[in-house]
Amino acid sequence: MARKTREEAEQTRHLLLDTAEQVFWDKGVAGTSLSDIATAAGLTRGAIYWHFSNKLDLFNALCDRIMPQLMTLDEALLDESTCPALRLWQHGHAMFALLRDDPRIRRICGIHHLGCEQVGEMAPLLLEQISWTQEKQAKLHQVLLSAQAQQLLRPGIDPRLAALGLHSLYGGLMHSWLLTPEDDTIHQQLAALLSPYFEGIFKQGCWLPPLPPATE
Known part of the structure; x- marks a missing residue:
């Protein structure tokens, strides 16, 4: 019975996160209350507080769900087994x-980009974003030092x-696409958008994937 209870609690947690993801997307973080999320999930407000201490805690748990893919x-x-310039291009x-x-x-x-005001109870997110940005830039810097x-x-x-x-180029392109996700130009033309920057910092063509061997 105890195991079933833990499984049910985990299912409830996932339901709350799935619901919060959709409601935050639809209404923004500032415009969403924990009661809104509970209602949309068909649960009580107490169910949220059983799993999350506040909206910031819930939001951070939401972001944690995508961290494994970003870490990959x-x-x-x-x-370091791959050319650093090519790694940046492929990344x-x-x-x-x-x-x-x-x-x-x-x-x-x-x-994150469009629906979250980093004020009030969500103000700690600003420090987290600064830390994440510095960490990301440090990784890009590490690869560029290797290229140097x-x-x-x-x-x-x-x-x-x-x-x-x-890092600023990536962030700007991401922000632009999120504003108009129905427009696939950025994804279709990403190589053309990135090439001028890569051409400006790298020697001729060293970031491009090797051509496949010619067939007879």
């Missing part, structure tokens, strides 16, 4: 493919500034 992207980014494409193909990641990223060591960067390129620029 970062693991590939930091895999950008993999990131946008995940955003396009996974509705949950698209909604949670959309909530392999003499893949153009003369005069500062890896730290290049990491800041690349």
